[in-house]
Amino acid sequence: MTDPVIALSEARLTLAGNAGPVDILKGITLNVARGETLGLIGPSGSGKSSLLMLLGGLERATSGRVTALGQDLTAMDEDALARFRRGNMGVVFQSFHLIPTMTALENVAVPLELMGAADAFARAAVELEAVGLGARKDHYPAQMSGGEQQRVALARAAVPRPAILLADEPTGNLDGVNGTAIMELLFGLRDRHGATLVLVTHAPELADRCDRVIRLRDGVIEGETGGMARPVAGAQA
Template sequence: MDTSRDPIIELREVSLTLQGSAGPVNILRGVDLAVGRGESVGIMGASGAGKTSLLMVLSGLERATSGSVRVAGRDVGAMDEDALARFRGATLGIVFQGFHLVPAMTALENVALPLELAGVREAFAKARESLLAVGLSHRLDHFPAQLSGGEQQRVALARAFASAPDLILADEPTGNLDMATGAKVMDLLFNLCAERGATLVLVTHDRSLAGRCGRRMTMRDGLLAENGEAFA
């Protein structure tokens, strides 16, 4: 795919420096990335390479120290916190390794909550539809503790897709699941992205999962390269 035609992600010379106990730590070091709409990109790399930090910068949950971050045509670095929250609610779906569900809320309430916070009309109806799409219509009123790990991650998927986002960011989404359950969750994730035309950026340690993506990249010491390219 020619990512220059209609990029949903454009990163140029993006750096991220955080303050550690021993001084500044360079997490991202001049990352360039263009991703076209509808693409799937798998990013691999060792722990500490900067993969999760890259997703944090893309979502605006972490602000880049320098460089340009544009997502869905918006300058992420120029938005204040309120604008970022609205932007995430309308544009992004995020799936974490930890399920990040509210223990005191049912599956339906967990999916509806971000829709309500974003001011979406008929939030519970949309949440119900999203849970139906991941095969959990029979678990609407169950709390996270009453659900298996695979079911909790499917609730997280339903939450991520409920707002019909253009972009899904997935950070080790099978990390807390056994192999068989993880495979089912990933089938669901790829199918939902394909059905809805959503762009997927997937961070994973699993080479076979990365191999299911249209593009494969590797992150090392804060640098990002297409597979087959040499690091500087």
């Protein structure tokens, strides 16, 4: 059995609240295999997004251990975490988080420029074409619809060819038609780049596309459905 791409061991997250410390995650142990698509579901406040943030090193576990690609995220400082994410993870948020003063092309090129890629804009243009926005590359976020902005966010997350894609309610701010289109693009990116995909969703049709689904409630894993990870094209035995 190969080592997991992501592993949590008794990971806990406690945040300060007005009435004192609040236990958000209460000892999560979880492995995610290479090439797997994992869905995180549960009621609001169950800890889904917080768990995704732990997986991406965007929140630091209060105790326990979080590893990704064999690296201990809990032992890294903020600069080391930022460098690790830049080279290995793509993150897609519900609210897009595009830079409003940059065009679509410039937004997608940002992670490549941070990596020092000489061909950042050429690669960004190819990725925008892949999500159907080649003709919109010179438009600013305010000139695009919500569905188009989410496509730009997907292209930005995918353009460095990350080993891990994390998505937090990627269809949550979109209508049904745009949500379906983004869902198809997200799984298409997974298939095209061979990435491991972890997503938070309330949408049953999105969860149904996952290899495995984890249900959270009150900061603990309540149940799990699904099975083995998908084979990854080109993966070595």
